[in-house]
Amino acid sequence: MEKQLGVSRRSVLKLAAVGSTSYGLTRAFGLGNPRSAFAQGSDTLVAGFSTDKIERLDPAILQGLEHMQIGNHIYSGLTYADHNLEPQGDLAESWEVSKNGREWTFQLRKGVKFHDGEDFTADDVIYNYNRIKDPKTGSIHRSRLDEIDTIEKLGTHVVRFKLKSSSGSFLITLTGLPGRALIIASRKSLEKMGAEQYSITPVGTGPFRVAEHQVGTKFVLERFDDYYRGVPKLKRVIIIPVTEPETVVAALRTGEIQFHTQPPTQFFDILQRDPNITMMEGPDTGFRGLMLNQNKVPAFKDVRVRLAIAKAIDRDVLAKRAFFGRVLPGVGPIPAAQKLYFREFKRQISAQKYDPDTAVRLWEESGVGKLKLKTVSSVAAADLRSAQVLLPLISKVLPIEFEIEQVDPSVNLKRFRTGDYETRVGGSGADIDPNDSIRDFFITNAKFNSFGYGGNTTLDTIVEEQFREGNQQRRIALVHLAEDMVMADAPMAFTHHLIEYLAVRKELKNFRMSPTPTWSFAQASMA
Amino acid sequence: MTTSSSPFPTEVAPVAVVRSTSEWRRAVRYLRKDMKVMLGCLILGLLVVTAFLTPLLAPYDPNAQEFDLLMPPSWQHLLGTDEFGRDLLSRLMAGTRVSLIVGFSAVILAVLASVPLGLIAGYYGGWVDTVIMRYIDLQWAFPSLIIAVGLMAILGPGLGNVIIAVSLAYIDDFARIARGEVLALREEEYIVAARAAGGSDSRIILRHLLPNSLAPLIVQATVSISYAILAESTLSFLGLGVEITTPTWGLILSGARGYFTMAWWLAIFPGLAIMVTVLSINFLGDGLRDALDVKVSRVQ
């Protein structure tokens, strides 16, 4: 029986025909190497952001570092924070403060236009103020405006705020980012599009306007030719989500993206060695640590227990093993970016300094014995990694058995707010003022104080004083005092400050690093 | 990867031909001669031994974060170290236990849950049958992985939850097979005779129908174990499986994401472990299928 399956001439010809057809098709559609999916002109920047997708950009609910960074290109406030985090005039040209520090009169810039063509006037300030204050808007920034008693329009470009008390940080509150409470949104567009559509394609007065937003795929900014502080040299900025560490590295090295907001720390050396890539480093604007919830764990009510935990952490080892050395070991809440208030020598003097012997002694003194603790962590890679290295380090010194509870984002934040955790890996970000770092967390009934710390009236008083203190020098002294008290009282064990790195390819010129969320592409250009 | 235990719908009864002890014995003899099966048994045996004796056999503590991060395989660390400085070989060995536990538990759970349903549906027929089979159809009409993801979202991460989710979402063919067997056997003489003699329903089901349906169920169970192991590794890889501190092979792979290009051993070895385990079970299952001469008719 014939068993061979030969290939006949006819079938070969058939195959060849198929092959050439597909070749022809390929030519027709254009073949090439895997190139960037996005058009590159010499004035277009492709920037990778470390988020799955850009979500709601409505100023009323704008939050999250990546979103705030984008907001910084679209919106303006009455003031902005410069690279030293000092407030400068933005939509407000100048201002006067009354002697008692409670009346602030702002002269607004004339000739400013919104992206939709409308003119910016004092009415817009009033409109946005009312919108944020209105409970029906449901804004998360509402409480930031609590210090304002009244607002009045004194002219088409003059507004006056009357505050309930003097303030050391009112100008910071008025920054577009990260202040956010008084971002000037376009009334016309909001009413025309509705808040939901506005969230996707927002309209502001910033250097760039939104040209296109394909949620999850790309977010395209276009230069705004009527920008009052200097029209950007870049014509377009295409923002694409790139989250996988290896993709980030690959895309940066091939030039598919020329910028990335969070280059992965494990690839730091590889990226740095690449001659086309510069790793820009900047002081961080937050703190991170282990929150100790006194409401759920009675043992935490004893300051010796809390302090023991803080002292049991070898922060250098943590930095090296959890973050490849790319974080700043931290012992207190004030971040390095707050240059006026940050003390380099803090690590030496802090009560939370690594000291395992004292930690053990304090623990034994408190008589708390063995503890089993649950630690809530979000599923974010950084948090999980932090927890997985940190907790065994503590267990090496103290008799604590930790169990990590990883929770989805939809559950994590809720549990944080309601104080439903024993311990928690967490912290703060985008803190450009000591109020963000200390007042929001560590006074009795502070905004984020869900860990039951309070009753330290001395601390509360000092923090309130620095809040109102107009004199810079005096305020610094008060802040230092407050921070010392917070460190010694250990409401949480501080572990580190994140160092901000931005990966910038050589094609992107004139880009200046500035603490998030204050950096911007407004001055940059492509080679 | 297929999502349900068998890649094609099995509406009509499988033909089971193992009905007596001598036939079972014949099957076992057949199995012994099949090289694939022997190889599978050998590997599986090794894995079980590893699972039980990990504390003795593992070179280091699987959880000790003591060594340098991301070290390539060397004489001190045969498979290298992971992204936290733990010995990979020790972790893989610890993972054996969990993977095998998940595989077997999920299948046992599924069998306990769905075989009775299938038997009842086939035996009683009528609306009972319709209701049960409609539900089975409904579940079959839906991607198992999505069901599992949804279940894990409800239950939260954890080993027990994974077992539940995997058994509910992935292993839906037992009911169908059991029912098919019953339908085929229902009209057989000895069954009719038993009913005529006044035997109670449960007696008939348990003593006559069930034992004679065993063959295809055993084959299905074996194959399901491998699917369960793959399912757990997939769920853990997605971050929706066991807790982060339980070493399973899928989780080990998941944790090492973002480090693969600098540590290929973290990518290769855990996956290899999964593959070898599943392969050996598949060999076993395939051999069983041949030995028990179970044919699944493809007529719909």
Add this chain to the structure above:
Amino acid sequence: MRTYLLKRVLYSLLVMWGVATLVFFMLRAIPGDPVSVILGEEATPEAAAQLRHNLGLDGPFYVQYVRWFARLLRGDLGRSILAGEQVTVLLLQAAPRTFSIAALALCISLMLAIPAGIISAVKKHTFPDHLATVIAFLGLSMPNFWLGIVLILFFAVHLGWFPALGYVPLAEGFWPWLQHLLLPAFTTGTAFAAIIARMTRSTMLEVLNETYISTARSKGLLERVVVLKHALRNALIPVITVIGIAFSLLLVGTVVVEDVFAIQGLGRTLVRSIINRDFPVVQGAILLVSGIFVGMNLLVDILYTYINPKIRFE
């Protein structure tokens, strides 16, 4: 036949509705709050309550359900809670990616599996058969995400032949589209190819032993003609039914593959939305996916009754 068809269509719709309703209520019953994801750490209880109200997430479940269902009948799937973008837009962006992967996976696996199965059957118990069997087993035994990772490491990182991740729409060029999809498609299709190869082999073996084949042989027809014309046609019938469902199966396989290759397809969108409790997106995606599944089943049923006259008149 026609009543059978009608019954099946109605039944399919019922199944889809059942699944959608079940998912609707389950989503709201489980812990987890999409509003807190939107508002982040700075969420205040008042802002959260207000946003929940603005999004229609407060109030009794059945009220929400009626509202959603009414909109559904008008063809409106609502807007994503997290992004604010319309669900239909999001799904329309995601679906082509998943379909591309699945379609390409189907092509690749068939091109590899059917010839492999035929060769295996014809050259039974020889080396090619054993090799094909081993490869098939390996294909079935390895986790597909692992295969994807290995392929990326070797072909993309080491050899540089393909991009490691991402997706390029067809509109931007056929070749880039293909290059981005080859590895994901291969990964998705492997297990399926293994099954098809095995199935083809066994059905071919069965058919080759049938009497009409020996009749054809005794008539003196060339072996090749016997195999290709007579045996294959009959052997492929069951395979075709599997292919029908294959698309649905592959669709699910892409869930993990999309994760590994960072492609924002249906699978990835669905999983992320479940994690973030983005109800409207989950509901919309579930409807779409179950619709495809159910639709494919229906198609296969119809196709099969068509091909196999034996059961046409049931």
